[in-house]
Amino acid sequence: MACEDGGVIKGNINKIVISTDSYTVKPIFFPGGDIGKLAAAGSINDVAVMGATPTYALDTVVVEEGFLVSDLQRIVKSMINVFKAENVRIISGDFKVMPKGQIDGVIITTTVLGVLDGEPILDSGAKPGDHVIVSGTIGDHGAVITAYQYGINPESEGLTSDCGSIVPVMKIAQKIGGIHAAKDPTRGGLAMALNEIAEKSGVSIWIDESKIPIRENVRALMEMLGIDPVYMACEGRVVLLVDPDKSEDIVVELRKAGYREAEIIGEVKSERPGYVIMETLAGGYRIVEKLRGELTPRIC
């Protein structure tokens, strides 16, 4: 139960971006993060990709009766640390317990409010000629969770989730400018994010498989499981559709700031609107279809 029933925000606010998500990831602790870190970063990222500065947060935690207090403390601490690092203030929350057996572990829902200076960055903003940038390797989070669910220990494979805030990436790119669309490729991965942008912007997006940064161990696991890594969720990456005059600068600055795998992976065209097309390593072209249904339950 919240102390007051809600939180109050005062100030002269013109535009607010707000996003909410429920996080059900299983397992709750994984290499590179936990459900608390994911819940904070995930909603921060949804606000940041729209060009806003995440400023306030609310959370609800629903746990199973008998859930370890030490685990709960660890998760909540982890969530708070992410919010603190981005100067996001938690203003209200809710906590509930469900009887044993009625919920598996814990579900966290976070809502993040961001203050927007200027116009929001929308999925519909991509323009023919734009370059497509990814801020780092793709599919790392998805690979970790998928490994667990197939009974493979991700740690012994050296897999680590990319779970984290993308605010620093957005700040660097926004400083340079020219961002026409931005999206964090979570459920459904890079494929889903690009398909949504292609559809909403009425353009096609052409990507070059040889340019997509993928960790060797992620690629190996995905080959073994027969899954294309472009469908694997990221939880700390962003795809940027940017003015071709700015793309090099953005990649250079991102690499300087430590995002060494940032890469231009493709471009936007006007023909065949709504499609995402990949030049494959084998040399041909194929349509990157949208995912129907979910590859991995409880990925985030």
Place this chain on the structure above:
Amino acid sequence: MACEDGGVIKGNINKIVISTDSYTVKPIFFPGGDIGKLAAAGSINDVAVMGATPTYALDTVVVEEGFLVSDLQRIVKSMINVFKAENVRIISGDFKVMPKGQIDGVIITTTVLGVLDGEPILDSGAKPGDHVIVSGTIGDHGAVITAYQYGINPESEGLTSDCGSIVPVMKIAQKIGGIHAAKDPTRGGLAMALNEIAEKSGVSIWIDESKIPIRENVRALMEMLGIDPVYMACEGRVVLLVDPDKSEDIVVELRKAGYREAEIIGEVKSERPGYVIMETLAGGYRIVEKLRGELTPRIC
């Protein structure tokens, strides 16, 4: 997955009240409402009791795999109806499915933003001399859910939840003025709401058991189960702590508007700060303790 990652609010906003809650009520359909209606009204009410006008909403829905689509539609429709009736716009949301057996039914989390004109109404605002008003009968929602959980059919007992928006009540009371504190007595009921106000305002609250409006069938069930109805959750009532010069007017106006059981049930004193004291039907006085733990799991 939300279409955009978040919603955008534009306008010259000075003060915002925002609240979030996860709703886990079991059963999901009950006389007087369902989890969708509860999820919408619950978060609307948390914002309204702080004096704000609920304006925007976000929701997340997490369901068990195999959950009936017809049930989901009924619940979502019910949620949307409450928001529509109060002119609250849903601006973003999230939907997730968990594998069979990992969640019992559905959990809905709603976040509501309200625009505040003036200062927020806080739990710390009650003053000695204030009158205590309840807007209607207490414990109706709690009685319904508790009945189910004891294997009693609430319908055959004629029990109905009070689940609903308290915005009309707040509007009437705010028009008259003099509200120093307001709270919707949800988990822990009237007892918990008054204890929180007494503690935070540094006052004592004296209530008269004979004045508290309680339906006969609620009273009968509570007697049978040995539970004091003051601990039973309401989901469509509000407790107002108001200037004694305004209390009569507020009750008269509420009754005129159809809230026929609205009643002045007590007053605020400065002595014994932090305590809630009830003059019982038997004639004596007793301290209304705070609830430790939960009487009924998944009450809301």
